[in-house]
Amino acid sequence: MLSVFCSPARYVQGRNATDWLGEEMSRLGWAGNVLIIAGGSALKLLKETWQTKLPAAGFSVVIEKFSGECSKVEIDRIARLAEMQKASVIIGAGGGKVLDTSRAVAAKLNLPVVNCPTVASSDASCSALSVVYTPDGEFAEYIFYKKNPDLVLVDTVVIAHAPPRLLVAGMGDALATWFEADTVITARKRNQVGGGTTISARALARLCYETLLNDGEMALKSVRKNVVTPALERLIEANTLLSGLGFESGGLAVAHSIHNGLTTLPETHHYLHGEKVAFGLLVQLVCEGKPSSVIDEVLRFATSVGLPVSLEQVGVTDSARARLQVVAERSCAPGETAHNEPFDVDADLLLDAIIAADAIGSEYLRRSAVVHL
Ligand SMILES: [Zn+2]
Structure with a gap:
Protein backbone atom coordinates (compact mmCIF):
# COMPACT_ATOMS: atom_id res chain seq x y z
CA MET A 1 0.00 0.00 0.00
CA LEU A 2 1.43 3.36 -1.04
CA SER A 3 1.12 6.33 1.31
CA VAL A 4 -0.86 9.20 -0.21
CA PHE A 5 -1.17 12.81 0.94
CA CYS A 6 -3.31 15.29 -0.97
CA SER A 7 -4.32 18.91 -0.45
CA PRO A 8 -5.55 22.01 -2.27
CA ALA A 9 -2.84 23.47 -4.52
CA ARG A 10 -2.91 26.84 -2.73
CA TYR A 11 -4.54 27.98 0.53
CA VAL A 12 -4.93 31.68 1.31
CA GLN A 13 -6.52 33.07 4.47
CA GLY A 14 -6.82 36.44 6.16
CA ARG A 15 -8.68 39.64 6.90
CA ASN A 16 -10.42 40.90 3.73
CA ALA A 17 -8.73 38.17 1.64
CA THR A 18 -11.41 38.72 -1.03
CA ASP A 19 -9.59 41.93 -1.99
CA TRP A 20 -6.70 39.77 -3.23
CA LEU A 21 -8.72 37.14 -5.08
CA GLY A 22 -7.84 38.58 -8.51
CA GLU A 23 -4.11 38.78 -7.74
CA GLU A 24 -4.14 35.22 -6.40
CA MET A 25 -5.77 33.94 -9.59
CA SER A 26 -3.32 35.88 -11.80
CA ARG A 27 -0.45 34.40 -9.80
CA LEU A 28 -1.71 30.95 -10.79
CA GLY A 29 -1.55 31.99 -14.44
CA TRP A 30 -5.29 32.27 -15.03
CA ALA A 31 -7.00 34.97 -17.12
CA GLY A 32 -10.27 35.68 -18.92
CA ASN A 33 -13.83 35.05 -17.79
CA VAL A 34 -14.76 33.85 -14.33
CA LEU A 35 -18.12 32.49 -13.25
CA ILE A 36 -18.91 32.97 -9.57
CA ILE A 37 -21.56 30.74 -7.99
CA ALA A 38 -22.63 32.48 -4.80
CA GLY A 39 -24.90 31.78 -1.88
CA GLY A 40 -27.20 34.50 -0.53
CA SER A 41 -24.99 35.89 2.22
CA ALA A 42 -21.87 35.69 0.06
CA LEU A 43 -23.67 37.79 -2.56
CA LYS A 44 -24.68 40.38 0.00
CA LEU A 45 -21.26 40.65 1.58
CA LEU A 46 -18.93 40.24 -1.40
CA LYS A 47 -20.67 41.19 -4.66
CA GLU A 48 -19.35 44.75 -4.66
CA THR A 49 -15.77 43.64 -3.93
CA TRP A 50 -15.88 41.09 -6.78
CA GLN A 51 -17.32 43.65 -9.20
CA THR A 52 -14.59 46.18 -8.49
CA LYS A 53 -11.51 44.09 -7.66
CA LEU A 54 -11.73 41.31 -10.26
CA PRO A 55 -12.04 43.55 -13.34
CA ALA A 56 -9.16 45.61 -11.90
CA ALA A 57 -7.07 42.41 -11.99
CA GLY A 58 -8.07 41.79 -15.63
CA PHE A 59 -10.94 39.30 -15.19
CA SER A 60 -14.46 39.67 -16.54
CA VAL A 61 -17.05 38.43 -14.07
CA VAL A 62 -20.48 36.84 -14.18
CA ILE A 63 -22.14 36.20 -10.81
CA GLU A 64 -24.85 33.54 -10.54
CA LYS A 65 -26.99 32.98 -7.48
CA PHE A 66 -26.98 29.41 -6.17
CA SER A 67 -30.38 27.66 -6.20
CA GLY A 68 -29.93 26.19 -2.70
CA GLU A 69 -29.26 22.52 -3.47
CA CYS A 70 -26.22 20.73 -4.87
CA SER A 71 -28.21 18.58 -7.29
CA LYS A 72 -27.48 17.19 -10.74
CA VAL A 73 -30.02 19.67 -12.16
CA GLU A 74 -28.21 22.61 -10.56
CA ILE A 75 -24.76 21.34 -11.60
CA ASP A 76 -25.96 21.01 -15.24
CA ARG A 77 -27.61 24.46 -15.15
CA ILE A 78 -24.46 26.20 -13.91
CA ALA A 79 -22.25 24.20 -16.30
CA ARG A 80 -24.36 25.38 -19.25
CA LEU A 81 -24.01 28.99 -18.07
CA ALA A 82 -20.25 28.59 -17.76
CA GLU A 83 -20.04 27.19 -21.29
CA MET A 84 -22.14 30.05 -22.70
CA GLN A 85 -19.92 32.55 -20.90
CA LYS A 86 -16.76 30.72 -22.05
CA ALA A 87 -15.61 30.75 -18.43
CA SER A 88 -11.99 29.84 -17.79
CA VAL A 89 -12.29 29.67 -13.99
CA ILE A 90 -15.15 28.62 -11.68
CA ILE A 91 -15.44 30.23 -8.24
CA GLY A 92 -17.75 28.92 -5.52
CA ALA A 93 -18.48 31.30 -2.61
CA GLY A 94 -20.74 30.30 0.25
CA GLY A 95 -21.51 27.28 2.41
CA GLY A 96 -20.72 23.63 1.75
CA LYS A 97 -23.38 23.01 -0.91
CA VAL A 98 -22.27 26.00 -3.02
CA LEU A 99 -18.66 24.83 -2.86
CA ASP A 100 -19.67 21.24 -3.70
CA THR A 101 -21.56 22.52 -6.75
CA SER A 102 -18.64 24.67 -7.92
CA ARG A 103 -16.25 21.71 -7.77
CA ALA A 104 -18.70 19.52 -9.69
CA VAL A 105 -19.14 22.17 -12.42
CA ALA A 106 -15.38 22.72 -12.72
CA ALA A 107 -14.69 18.98 -12.94
CA LYS A 108 -17.40 18.54 -15.59
CA LEU A 109 -15.85 21.28 -17.75
CA ASN A 110 -12.25 20.48 -16.81
CA LEU A 111 -11.67 24.02 -15.47
CA PRO A 112 -9.72 25.28 -12.45
CA VAL A 113 -11.82 25.92 -9.33
CA VAL A 114 -11.59 28.38 -6.45
CA ASN A 115 -13.44 27.73 -3.18
CA CYS A 116 -14.23 30.71 -0.95
CA PRO A 117 -16.00 29.35 2.16
CA THR A 118 -18.07 32.01 3.94
CA VAL A 119 -18.61 29.81 7.00
CA ALA A 120 -16.18 27.51 8.84
CA SER A 121 -18.82 24.89 9.60
CA SER A 122 -17.05 21.89 8.08
CA ASP A 123 -13.81 20.83 6.44
CA ALA A 124 -15.33 20.23 2.99
CA SER A 125 -13.85 23.27 1.21
CA CYS A 126 -10.39 21.71 0.83
CA SER A 127 -11.58 18.27 -0.26
CA ALA A 128 -11.75 16.44 -3.59
CA LEU A 129 -15.33 15.21 -3.37
CA SER A 130 -18.87 16.56 -3.53
CA VAL A 131 -22.04 15.32 -1.87
CA VAL A 132 -24.87 15.44 -4.41
CA TYR A 133 -28.56 15.51 -3.42
CA THR A 134 -31.84 15.19 -5.31
CA PRO A 135 -33.58 18.55 -5.96
CA ASP A 136 -35.78 17.66 -2.93
CA GLY A 137 -32.75 17.39 -0.65
CA GLU A 138 -32.28 13.63 -0.33
CA PHE A 139 -28.78 12.18 -0.49
CA ALA A 140 -28.04 10.96 -4.05
CA GLU A 141 -24.32 10.23 -4.47
CA TYR A 142 -20.72 11.21 -3.79
CA ILE A 143 -18.67 12.47 -6.72
CA PHE A 144 -14.92 11.99 -6.33
CA TYR A 145 -12.54 14.20 -8.32
CA LYS A 146 -9.06 13.72 -9.68
CA LYS A 147 -7.78 16.69 -7.69
CA ASN A 148 -8.48 19.01 -4.74
CA PRO A 149 -9.44 22.67 -5.38
CA ASP A 150 -6.76 24.74 -7.14
CA LEU A 151 -7.23 27.61 -4.70
CA VAL A 152 -9.02 27.92 -1.36
CA LEU A 153 -9.40 31.53 -0.24
CA VAL A 154 -10.82 32.24 3.23
CA ASP A 155 -11.82 35.79 4.15
CA THR A 156 -11.79 35.81 7.94
CA VAL A 157 -13.91 38.99 8.20
CA VAL A 158 -16.69 37.13 6.38
CA ILE A 159 -16.38 34.12 8.71
CA ALA A 160 -16.43 36.44 11.74
CA HIS A 161 -19.86 37.65 10.60
CA ALA A 162 -21.37 34.18 10.19
CA PRO A 163 -23.60 32.73 12.92
ZN1 LIG B 1 -16.94 15.64 8.50
Whole structure:
Protein backbone atom coordinates (compact mmCIF):
# COMPACT_ATOMS: atom_id res chain seq x y z
CA MET A 1 0.00 0.00 0.00
CA LEU A 2 1.43 3.36 -1.04
CA SER A 3 1.12 6.33 1.31
CA VAL A 4 -0.86 9.20 -0.21
CA PHE A 5 -1.17 12.81 0.94
CA CYS A 6 -3.31 15.29 -0.97
CA SER A 7 -4.32 18.91 -0.45
CA PRO A 8 -5.55 22.01 -2.27
CA ALA A 9 -2.84 23.47 -4.52
CA ARG A 10 -2.91 26.84 -2.73
CA TYR A 11 -4.54 27.98 0.53
CA VAL A 12 -4.93 31.68 1.31
CA GLN A 13 -6.52 33.07 4.47
CA GLY A 14 -6.82 36.44 6.16
CA ARG A 15 -8.68 39.64 6.90
CA ASN A 16 -10.42 40.90 3.73
CA ALA A 17 -8.73 38.17 1.64
CA THR A 18 -11.41 38.72 -1.03
CA ASP A 19 -9.59 41.93 -1.99
CA TRP A 20 -6.70 39.77 -3.23
CA LEU A 21 -8.72 37.14 -5.08
CA GLY A 22 -7.84 38.58 -8.51
CA GLU A 23 -4.11 38.78 -7.74
CA GLU A 24 -4.14 35.22 -6.40
CA MET A 25 -5.77 33.94 -9.59
CA SER A 26 -3.32 35.88 -11.80
CA ARG A 27 -0.45 34.40 -9.80
CA LEU A 28 -1.71 30.95 -10.79
CA GLY A 29 -1.55 31.99 -14.44
CA TRP A 30 -5.29 32.27 -15.03
CA ALA A 31 -7.00 34.97 -17.12
CA GLY A 32 -10.27 35.68 -18.92
CA ASN A 33 -13.83 35.05 -17.79
CA VAL A 34 -14.76 33.85 -14.33
CA LEU A 35 -18.12 32.49 -13.25
CA ILE A 36 -18.91 32.97 -9.57
CA ILE A 37 -21.56 30.74 -7.99
CA ALA A 38 -22.63 32.48 -4.80
CA GLY A 39 -24.90 31.78 -1.88
CA GLY A 40 -27.20 34.50 -0.53
CA SER A 41 -24.99 35.89 2.22
CA ALA A 42 -21.87 35.69 0.06
CA LEU A 43 -23.67 37.79 -2.56
CA LYS A 44 -24.68 40.38 0.00
CA LEU A 45 -21.26 40.65 1.58
CA LEU A 46 -18.93 40.24 -1.40
CA LYS A 47 -20.67 41.19 -4.66
CA GLU A 48 -19.35 44.75 -4.66
CA THR A 49 -15.77 43.64 -3.93
CA TRP A 50 -15.88 41.09 -6.78
CA GLN A 51 -17.32 43.65 -9.20
CA THR A 52 -14.59 46.18 -8.49
CA LYS A 53 -11.51 44.09 -7.66
CA LEU A 54 -11.73 41.31 -10.26
CA PRO A 55 -12.04 43.55 -13.34
CA ALA A 56 -9.16 45.61 -11.90
CA ALA A 57 -7.07 42.41 -11.99
CA GLY A 58 -8.07 41.79 -15.63
CA PHE A 59 -10.94 39.30 -15.19
CA SER A 60 -14.46 39.67 -16.54
CA VAL A 61 -17.05 38.43 -14.07
CA VAL A 62 -20.48 36.84 -14.18
CA ILE A 63 -22.14 36.20 -10.81
CA GLU A 64 -24.85 33.54 -10.54
CA LYS A 65 -26.99 32.98 -7.48
CA PHE A 66 -26.98 29.41 -6.17
CA SER A 67 -30.38 27.66 -6.20
CA GLY A 68 -29.93 26.19 -2.70
CA GLU A 69 -29.26 22.52 -3.47
CA CYS A 70 -26.22 20.73 -4.87
CA SER A 71 -28.21 18.58 -7.29
CA LYS A 72 -27.48 17.19 -10.74
CA VAL A 73 -30.02 19.67 -12.16
CA GLU A 74 -28.21 22.61 -10.56
CA ILE A 75 -24.76 21.34 -11.60
CA ASP A 76 -25.96 21.01 -15.24
CA ARG A 77 -27.61 24.46 -15.15
CA ILE A 78 -24.46 26.20 -13.91
CA ALA A 79 -22.25 24.20 -16.30
CA ARG A 80 -24.36 25.38 -19.25
CA LEU A 81 -24.01 28.99 -18.07
CA ALA A 82 -20.25 28.59 -17.76
CA GLU A 83 -20.04 27.19 -21.29
CA MET A 84 -22.14 30.05 -22.70
CA GLN A 85 -19.92 32.55 -20.90
CA LYS A 86 -16.76 30.72 -22.05
CA ALA A 87 -15.61 30.75 -18.43
CA SER A 88 -11.99 29.84 -17.79
CA VAL A 89 -12.29 29.67 -13.99
CA ILE A 90 -15.15 28.62 -11.68
CA ILE A 91 -15.44 30.23 -8.24
CA GLY A 92 -17.75 28.92 -5.52
CA ALA A 93 -18.48 31.30 -2.61
CA GLY A 94 -20.74 30.30 0.25
CA GLY A 95 -21.51 27.28 2.41
CA GLY A 96 -20.72 23.63 1.75
CA LYS A 97 -23.38 23.01 -0.91
CA VAL A 98 -22.27 26.00 -3.02
CA LEU A 99 -18.66 24.83 -2.86
CA ASP A 100 -19.67 21.24 -3.70
CA THR A 101 -21.56 22.52 -6.75
CA SER A 102 -18.64 24.67 -7.92
CA ARG A 103 -16.25 21.71 -7.77
CA ALA A 104 -18.70 19.52 -9.69
CA VAL A 105 -19.14 22.17 -12.42
CA ALA A 106 -15.38 22.72 -12.72
CA ALA A 107 -14.69 18.98 -12.94
CA LYS A 108 -17.40 18.54 -15.59
CA LEU A 109 -15.85 21.28 -17.75
CA ASN A 110 -12.25 20.48 -16.81
CA LEU A 111 -11.67 24.02 -15.47
CA PRO A 112 -9.72 25.28 -12.45
CA VAL A 113 -11.82 25.92 -9.33
CA VAL A 114 -11.59 28.38 -6.45
CA ASN A 115 -13.44 27.73 -3.18
CA CYS A 116 -14.23 30.71 -0.95
CA PRO A 117 -16.00 29.35 2.16
CA THR A 118 -18.07 32.01 3.94
CA VAL A 119 -18.61 29.81 7.00
CA ALA A 120 -16.18 27.51 8.84
CA SER A 121 -18.82 24.89 9.60
CA SER A 122 -17.05 21.89 8.08
CA ASP A 123 -13.81 20.83 6.44
CA ALA A 124 -15.33 20.23 2.99
CA SER A 125 -13.85 23.27 1.21
CA CYS A 126 -10.39 21.71 0.83
CA SER A 127 -11.58 18.27 -0.26
CA ALA A 128 -11.75 16.44 -3.59
CA LEU A 129 -15.33 15.21 -3.37
CA SER A 130 -18.87 16.56 -3.53
CA VAL A 131 -22.04 15.32 -1.87
CA VAL A 132 -24.87 15.44 -4.41
CA TYR A 133 -28.56 15.51 -3.42
CA THR A 134 -31.84 15.19 -5.31
CA PRO A 135 -33.58 18.55 -5.96
CA ASP A 136 -35.78 17.66 -2.93
CA GLY A 137 -32.75 17.39 -0.65
CA GLU A 138 -32.28 13.63 -0.33
CA PHE A 139 -28.78 12.18 -0.49
CA ALA A 140 -28.04 10.96 -4.05
CA GLU A 141 -24.32 10.23 -4.47
CA TYR A 142 -20.72 11.21 -3.79
CA ILE A 143 -18.67 12.47 -6.72
CA PHE A 144 -14.92 11.99 -6.33
CA TYR A 145 -12.54 14.20 -8.32
CA LYS A 146 -9.06 13.72 -9.68
CA LYS A 147 -7.78 16.69 -7.69
CA ASN A 148 -8.48 19.01 -4.74
CA PRO A 149 -9.44 22.67 -5.38
CA ASP A 150 -6.76 24.74 -7.14
CA LEU A 151 -7.23 27.61 -4.70
CA VAL A 152 -9.02 27.92 -1.36
CA LEU A 153 -9.40 31.53 -0.24
CA VAL A 154 -10.82 32.24 3.23
CA ASP A 155 -11.82 35.79 4.15
CA THR A 156 -11.79 35.81 7.94
CA VAL A 157 -13.91 38.99 8.20
CA VAL A 158 -16.69 37.13 6.38
CA ILE A 159 -16.38 34.12 8.71
CA ALA A 160 -16.43 36.44 11.74
CA HIS A 161 -19.86 37.65 10.60
CA ALA A 162 -21.37 34.18 10.19
CA PRO A 163 -23.60 32.73 12.92
CA PRO A 164 -21.55 31.38 15.89
CA ARG A 165 -23.36 28.03 15.71
CA LEU A 166 -21.74 27.36 12.32
CA LEU A 167 -18.23 27.92 13.66
CA VAL A 168 -18.99 25.62 16.59
CA ALA A 169 -20.27 22.91 14.23
CA GLY A 170 -16.98 23.20 12.34
CA MET A 171 -15.20 22.60 15.65
CA GLY A 172 -17.24 19.41 16.07
CA ASP A 173 -16.11 18.13 12.67
CA ALA A 174 -12.52 19.15 13.50
CA LEU A 175 -12.66 17.65 17.01
CA ALA A 176 -13.05 14.17 15.57
CA THR A 177 -10.23 14.59 13.03
CA TRP A 178 -7.31 13.65 15.31
CA PHE A 179 -9.07 10.69 16.92
CA GLU A 180 -10.26 9.23 13.63
CA ALA A 181 -6.88 9.70 11.93
CA ASP A 182 -5.09 8.18 14.93
CA THR A 183 -7.38 5.14 14.73
CA VAL A 184 -6.79 4.65 11.00
CA ILE A 185 -3.03 4.99 11.47
CA THR A 186 -2.97 2.53 14.39
CA ALA A 187 -5.10 0.04 12.45
CA ARG A 188 -2.97 0.53 9.30
CA LYS A 189 -6.11 1.07 7.25
CA ARG A 190 -6.56 3.28 4.19
CA ASN A 191 -7.25 7.02 4.29
CA GLN A 192 -10.11 8.72 2.39
CA VAL A 193 -8.11 8.83 -0.84
CA GLY A 194 -7.36 5.11 -0.76
CA GLY A 195 -3.75 5.27 0.34
CA GLY A 196 -1.74 4.61 3.45
CA THR A 197 -1.29 7.51 5.85
CA THR A 198 1.76 9.76 6.23
CA ILE A 199 3.46 11.21 9.30
CA SER A 200 2.51 14.62 7.85
CA ALA A 201 -1.21 13.83 7.98
CA ARG A 202 -0.79 12.54 11.54
CA ALA A 203 1.01 15.69 12.67
CA LEU A 204 -1.56 17.99 11.05
CA ALA A 205 -4.47 16.08 12.62
CA ARG A 206 -2.82 16.37 16.06
CA LEU A 207 -2.22 20.10 15.53
CA CYS A 208 -5.89 20.43 14.60
CA TYR A 209 -6.91 19.01 18.00
CA GLU A 210 -4.41 21.12 19.96
CA THR A 211 -5.55 24.28 18.17
CA LEU A 212 -9.17 23.59 19.11
CA LEU A 213 -8.25 23.14 22.78
CA ASN A 214 -6.11 26.29 22.83
CA ASP A 215 -8.19 28.65 20.69
CA GLY A 216 -11.75 27.31 20.49
CA GLU A 217 -13.32 29.33 23.29
CA MET A 218 -11.61 32.60 22.36
CA ALA A 219 -12.52 32.12 18.69
CA LEU A 220 -16.16 31.63 19.62
CA LYS A 221 -16.11 34.84 21.67
CA SER A 222 -14.62 36.65 18.63
CA VAL A 223 -17.38 35.48 16.29
CA ARG A 224 -20.05 36.46 18.81
CA LYS A 225 -18.63 40.00 18.59
CA ASN A 226 -18.02 39.79 14.81
CA VAL A 227 -14.32 40.53 15.24
CA VAL A 228 -11.19 38.87 13.88
CA THR A 229 -8.57 37.87 16.47
CA PRO A 230 -5.40 35.75 16.18
CA ALA A 231 -7.25 32.96 18.01
CA LEU A 232 -10.08 33.08 15.45
CA GLU A 233 -7.56 33.06 12.58
CA ARG A 234 -5.90 29.94 13.99
CA LEU A 235 -9.22 28.26 14.73
CA ILE A 236 -10.50 28.91 11.19
CA GLU A 237 -7.32 27.34 9.84
CA ALA A 238 -7.92 24.32 12.09
CA ASN A 239 -11.58 23.94 11.06
CA THR A 240 -10.88 24.40 7.36
CA LEU A 241 -7.34 23.40 6.40
CA LEU A 242 -6.04 21.14 9.19
CA SER A 243 -9.29 19.24 9.55
CA GLY A 244 -9.63 18.95 5.76
CA LEU A 245 -6.13 17.56 5.30
CA GLY A 246 -6.45 15.48 8.46
CA PHE A 247 -9.64 13.69 7.44
CA GLU A 248 -8.80 13.18 3.78
CA SER A 249 -5.18 12.09 4.14
CA GLY A 250 -5.54 10.72 7.69
CA GLY A 251 -8.84 8.86 7.46
CA LEU A 252 -12.22 8.47 9.15
CA ALA A 253 -13.53 5.93 11.66
CA VAL A 254 -16.56 5.40 13.94
CA ALA A 255 -17.34 9.10 14.61
CA HIS A 256 -18.40 9.80 11.00
CA SER A 257 -20.26 6.48 10.74
CA ILE A 258 -22.34 7.38 13.79
CA HIS A 259 -23.10 10.69 12.07
CA ASN A 260 -24.40 8.76 9.07
CA GLY A 261 -26.37 6.43 11.35
CA LEU A 262 -27.99 9.34 13.19
CA THR A 263 -29.33 10.71 9.90
CA THR A 264 -31.76 7.73 9.82
CA LEU A 265 -33.66 9.54 12.62
CA PRO A 266 -35.58 12.46 11.05
CA GLU A 267 -35.37 14.54 14.24
CA THR A 268 -31.58 14.86 13.77
CA HIS A 269 -31.96 16.54 10.37
CA HIS A 270 -32.08 20.02 11.92
CA TYR A 271 -28.65 19.45 13.41
CA LEU A 272 -25.46 20.25 11.54
CA HIS A 273 -22.92 17.72 10.28
CA GLY A 274 -20.30 18.72 12.86
CA GLU A 275 -22.81 18.59 15.71
CA LYS A 276 -23.65 14.97 14.96
CA VAL A 277 -19.97 14.14 14.43
CA ALA A 278 -19.21 15.51 17.93
CA PHE A 279 -21.58 13.01 19.53
CA GLY A 280 -20.25 10.34 17.16
CA LEU A 281 -16.77 11.00 18.48
CA LEU A 282 -17.91 10.31 22.02
CA VAL A 283 -19.31 6.96 20.82
CA GLN A 284 -15.98 6.19 19.12
CA LEU A 285 -13.97 6.94 22.26
CA VAL A 286 -16.27 4.72 24.33
CA CYS A 287 -16.13 1.76 21.94
CA GLU A 288 -12.34 2.10 21.66
CA GLY A 289 -12.14 1.85 25.45
CA LYS A 290 -10.25 5.14 25.79
CA PRO A 291 -9.27 6.14 29.36
CA SER A 292 -11.56 8.55 31.20
CA SER A 293 -8.83 11.24 31.11
CA VAL A 294 -9.12 11.35 27.30
CA ILE A 295 -12.92 11.28 27.33
CA ASP A 296 -13.04 14.00 30.01
CA GLU A 297 -10.78 16.29 27.98
CA VAL A 298 -13.07 15.94 24.96
CA LEU A 299 -16.20 16.46 27.10
CA ARG A 300 -14.69 19.52 28.76
CA PHE A 301 -13.88 21.11 25.42
CA ALA A 302 -17.16 20.15 23.72
CA THR A 303 -19.31 21.56 26.52
CA SER A 304 -17.17 24.72 26.78
CA VAL A 305 -18.15 25.72 23.23
CA GLY A 306 -21.66 24.23 23.28
CA LEU A 307 -21.13 21.10 21.14
CA PRO A 308 -23.63 18.27 21.70
CA VAL A 309 -22.50 15.41 23.97
CA SER A 310 -25.82 13.58 24.41
CA LEU A 311 -28.52 12.14 22.16
CA GLU A 312 -31.00 14.74 23.37
CA GLN A 313 -28.64 17.50 22.23
CA VAL A 314 -28.81 16.19 18.65
CA GLY A 315 -32.60 16.05 18.79
CA VAL A 316 -33.12 12.43 19.88
CA THR A 317 -35.56 12.61 22.78
CA ASP A 318 -37.03 9.13 22.17
CA SER A 319 -34.00 6.91 22.66
CA ALA A 320 -35.86 3.58 22.72
CA ARG A 321 -33.47 0.68 22.14
CA ALA A 322 -35.17 -0.32 18.87
CA ARG A 323 -34.60 3.15 17.40
CA LEU A 324 -30.95 3.21 18.44
CA GLN A 325 -30.59 -0.28 16.96
CA VAL A 326 -31.43 1.20 13.55
CA VAL A 327 -28.76 3.89 14.05
CA ALA A 328 -26.20 1.26 15.08
CA GLU A 329 -26.99 -0.95 12.09
CA ARG A 330 -26.74 1.93 9.62
CA SER A 331 -23.45 3.00 11.23
CA CYS A 332 -21.78 -0.32 10.46
CA ALA A 333 -23.24 -0.89 6.98
CA PRO A 334 -20.71 -2.26 4.47
CA GLY A 335 -18.33 0.45 3.30
CA GLU A 336 -18.77 2.55 6.45
CA THR A 337 -15.59 4.00 7.93
CA ALA A 338 -16.48 2.34 11.27
CA HIS A 339 -14.71 -0.69 9.79
CA ASN A 340 -11.43 1.25 9.92
CA GLU A 341 -11.22 0.46 13.64
CA PRO A 342 -8.48 -2.04 14.57
CA PHE A 343 -11.15 -4.50 15.85
CA ASP A 344 -14.36 -5.98 14.40
CA VAL A 345 -17.25 -3.51 14.58
CA ASP A 346 -20.86 -4.72 14.62
CA ALA A 347 -24.24 -3.28 15.59
CA ASP A 348 -24.19 -4.77 19.12
CA LEU A 349 -20.89 -3.09 19.92
CA LEU A 350 -22.05 0.26 18.52
CA LEU A 351 -25.46 0.13 20.19
CA ASP A 352 -23.89 -0.39 23.62
CA ALA A 353 -21.36 2.38 22.93
CA ILE A 354 -24.15 4.79 21.87
CA ILE A 355 -26.07 4.14 25.10
CA ALA A 356 -22.91 4.45 27.23
CA ALA A 357 -21.75 7.64 25.45
CA ASP A 358 -25.18 9.21 25.97
CA ALA A 359 -25.06 8.31 29.68
CA ILE A 360 -21.56 9.74 30.12
CA GLY A 361 -22.35 12.93 28.20
CA SER A 362 -25.68 13.49 29.98
CA GLU A 363 -24.02 12.98 33.35
CA TYR A 364 -21.26 15.45 32.43
CA LEU A 365 -23.87 18.04 31.44
CA ARG A 366 -25.66 17.65 34.76
CA ARG A 367 -22.40 18.22 36.60
CA SER A 368 -21.20 21.27 34.70
CA ALA A 369 -22.39 24.61 33.46
CA VAL A 370 -23.34 24.50 29.80
CA VAL A 371 -22.74 27.20 27.23
CA HIS A 372 -25.92 27.94 25.30
CA LEU A 373 -25.53 29.45 21.86
ZN1 LIG B 1 -16.94 15.64 8.50
